[in-house]
Structure formats: structure tokens, C-alpha cells
Amino acid sequence: MTAPVVSPWMSVAETAAYTRRHPETVRRALREWERSKGRRGLKGAQPNGANACWSVHRDDADAWMSGALPAKSRRVRAIA
Secondary structure, three states: OOOOOOOOEEOHHHHHHHHOOOHHHHHHHHHHHHHOOOOOOOOOEOOOOOOOOOEEEHHHHHHHHHOOOOOOOOOOOOOO
């Protein structure tokens, strides 16, 4: 018998249970990620548009819980 495949992607309810936070707190953090353009909050994905279910990768949930700041974007600056 083969073992079931466990996906690293979680729904909002699964993320809330995993991080021991309320589902609305998770949704708020996901919206904050969107509004801040990835500078703070919980990184997630909504593959089918604005009203679709959120998916959160387990590594992103761990980073959010540890308080790690998202990596800064590296932009090439013009030398004046």
C-alpha cells in the first residue's frame, strides 16, 4: 500500500490550524501581503482571481510565524 501524497499547500482553514491562529487573522495577513506588494504579511496565492480560495505554502506559513521579513526586491539602479 502506498502512502498518500501530502501537499505543502494549505487552505486558509488548514493554515489557521497549523499556525494556531484564527482564520480571519490568516485572511487579514494574506490581504496585507497583497496590499503591501509583498513587503509584509503572509504570502499566498489565489490562482483563479479575487474571489478564489487562498493557498498558502507551508514554508511561507513558517516564515510568517517566525517573523521573518520578506526578501527585499533587488532593483538595478541607474548610476548618475
